[in-house]
Amino acid sequence: MKIHQICATLALAGTFAVVSGCKDFYAVNVNPLYPTSTTLNTLLPVAQVSMASDLGDNVGGLSQYTMGLMQQLYSTRGIGNFAQTGGSFGGPWSDLYTSMLTNNQIIIDQGTKEAQWGYVGVAQLQKAYVFSQMVDLWGDIPYSEALKGAANLAPRFDKDSDIYNGSADGSIQGLFSLIDEALANLAKAPSNATLNDADLIYKGSLDKWARFGRTLKLKLYNQIRKTNSNATVISQVTPLLNSQLIEEGGDLQLAYSTSISPDNRNPGYVIDYNSNPENHIGRYFYEDMKTKNDPRVRYYFFNQLKDNATTTNQDYINGNFVTVRPGSTGQFTSSASTAAVQTLQGLYPIGGRYDDGNGSTGVPTAKGVAPQRLLTYYARKYTEAELQLMVLNNTAAARAALVEALNASFNKVNTIAAVDGSPVMTTAQINGYINRVATPLSNSGPLDRFDRATNNEDRLEVIMYEKYVASFGYGVDVYTDFRRTHHPQIRVSQQAADPSRGLLPDDGGTLSQGIFPYRFYYPTSDLILNPNSPRTQAPLTSRIFWDR
Known part of the structure; x- marks a missing residue:
């Protein structure tokens, strides 16, 4: 169509x-x-x-x-x-x-x-x-x-x-x-x-629409859980948890195609893969995924510079990763050369290029056909993990839901990669991330971080961080989740930092133009x-x- x-x-x-x-x-x-x-x-x-x-x-x-x-x-x-x-x-x-x-x-x-x-x-x-x-x-x-x-x-x-x-x-x-x-x-x-x-x-x-409707109810009850007693929330969500909800492959999303005339490609791709890309990639978002050895990095971000290459006269450079920081005080925030070297949104969020390491000199493969995700199966499972942990007080069930959410998150990336004709992640790569044990603990995989947490807020940080990463490409729920839970912690300009709300200070190289907003x-x-x-x-x- x-x-x-x-x-x-x-x-x-x-x-x-x-x-x-x-x-x-x-x-x-x-x-x-x-x-x-x-x-x-x-x-x-x-x-x-x-x-x-x-x-x-x-x-x-x-x-x-x-x-x-x-x-x-x-x-x-x-x-x-x-x-x-x-x-x-x-x-x-x-x-x-x-x-x-x-x-x-x-x-x-x-x-x-x-x-x-x-x-x-x-x-x-x-x-x-x-x-x-x-x-x-x-x-x-x-x-x-x-x-x-x-x-x-x-x-x-x-x-x-x-x-x-x-x-x-x-x-x-x-x-x-x-x-x-x-x-x-x-x-x-x-x-x-x-x-x-x-x-x-x-x-x-109609079955898939009904599953979406029940999943939407579960999502909304979870969002307002702090406005009700625990007993009330349990009575609201328990029947839904036992009902038919969104299944894997049943995500609420809109598919796009490769058609150019008319242009039915992913609209985010159309803007970012032209001569003047709209978006830069968040420094800490990218670097944290790299530090954790997350195999989704090459699907999320496309580095226009080859592996092991670098450049100069840009606002922020880390190897072949190039970006502009929000509120940067550096001198290259408006560099005319940014478009040709900056890191772009990749295959997963907008149907951009899978990063094969060859940079922009490689054979172009971007098609712009990644769907716009709205409410997904993996989001449902992260919601279940949060409810099991914070409402039903069942740590084991929360962990089990987290495992399902993680696998669904990786499966979603692989599904998009397969449609594109790009390589898919292996089971060993996926399990290597999920089960990784590292020092410091912050660089470990999600299950090690969850298992070694000493309280539910730290466990919730793991759940919400993984949901934050999986949701790249659909930010409305990420913003809502952060305001209501203060997780996951993110780094912002020091003037806007508020650790009690999960807003940690950055390295001091940026200057905020306002406060982090509670609303639009x-x-x-x-x-x-x-x-x-x-x-x-x-x-x-x-x-x-x-x-x-």
């Missing part, structure tokens, strides 16, 4: 509910001047492409911003140095409302009228997922009164906790209730050939144009409701 061509065709035909790209508040709701009815099988792929693009690892995607905050990436826009304004996130905010959520709501409304329960259930799960991600970044947002078109062009900003849990007066349906309704609709839906063709994610498999700023235009919006930005130190 020609993804971008579909979007362009629909836009020209006027079947979008609104014009994608309108960057003012009123795009939060359906523009009544445009048609609000079309065939469900043309709207679903539009919503799914927008979801992956707006949340994903690309120049306008929220994962690129959040990976910057988490020191995995750094771009000249400065978010990795904690510089944000009321204009920083207007693009993905607007597009999620105008393209993804609005078209998705039409599927729900029209599908309900037509009794197309498969479409309705899928769209409800997508709605719950996207709104949960937006709450995790912004807190209070337009929700219950959003997407209503001319009926309400100035919706209120609902409380973040009400969006998750529902309001006490029943006026707001919470995300958990929405997921349950979606699962009920999937259960009563007959097979539908048009859904099979239109669904770019699960090809119409709203687009300023929304605050100005909507009379029911907050009158001012929430302080960057104010926390999302689950952050305790």
Whole structure:
């Protein structure tokens, strides 16, 4: 299916509910001047492409911003140095409302009228997922009164906790209730050939969508676990842990292709593999993986310099690894020669090049076909490890889930490598990393670090570090996990360091432009144009409701 061509065709035909790209508040709701009815099988792929693009690892995607905050990436826009304004996130905010959520709501409304329960259930799960991600970044947002078109062009900003849990007066349906309704609709839906063709994610498999829905509930209960008693969390998650969840090979993700006209390659690849790459690689992220002898390094990062080569007149050089540090005080942060020598995102996150050691002089193999991962099987297993450790107090079960998560993480890389035609990691390489024993302990493999930890916080550090590494390419959940657990520890400019929150100081060679934020700023235009919006930005130190 020609993804971008579909979007362009629909836009020209006027079947979008609104014009994608309108960057003012009123795009939060359906523009009544445009048609609000079309065939469900043309709207679903539009919503799914927008979801992956707006949340994903690309120049306008929220994962690129959040990976910057988490020191995995750094771009000249400065978010990795904690510089944000009321204009920083207007693009993905607007597009999620105008393209993804609005078209998705039409599927729900029209599908309900037509009794197309498969479409309705899928769209409800997508709605719950996207709104949960937006709450995790912004807190209070337009929700219950959003997407209503001319009926309400100035919706209120609902409380973040009400969006998750529902309001006490029943006026707001919470995300958990929405997921349950979606699962009920999937259960009563007959097979539908048009859904099979239109669904770019699960090809119409209602079983896989239901597994995703239950896994999403588990994820969200885990995220808000500190807002409830342990007994309550146990009662919430135990039935889900015993249910059918995402299986290996059943990840929520959007696949890309090698097509150039129209360009259906991974959008992160399209930007970073041109004459002026968007992103630099986080120094400490790269070096920590190298120090731990992680065999995924050659899949995660592509060094344009050959093995054993180096260069000069760059901001940061470690052998053939070249980058620019967030907030660097060095003299080469804007070097015109950076593009030709800097280390790039590799095969795993964006379909870039597998690093075979030959540098940019080797035979080009990058195809840009790596999928945009959203919610995966390995993420499910890391969530289970966290719950077993911190809620169910079962260290042995947490360790077993960690082992499953680790193997799933490596399997995911190998799957992407096999599709690309690149070498895959051997069992010996994988086990060598997982079981490695080294001095100091910080350089050991995850199981040795877990087994030698003396308390649950140190064990949780192991789980969350491995989840952080596995999730490279999807930063929204990494940023959320860090704020709610303070794990894994990352290194930032000394001005922004706060060891109590897991923010360790770097070597002093960088200068922060702000504090590490607890949340994102709203687009300023929304605050100005909507009379029911907050009158001012929430302080960057104010926390999302689950952050305790």
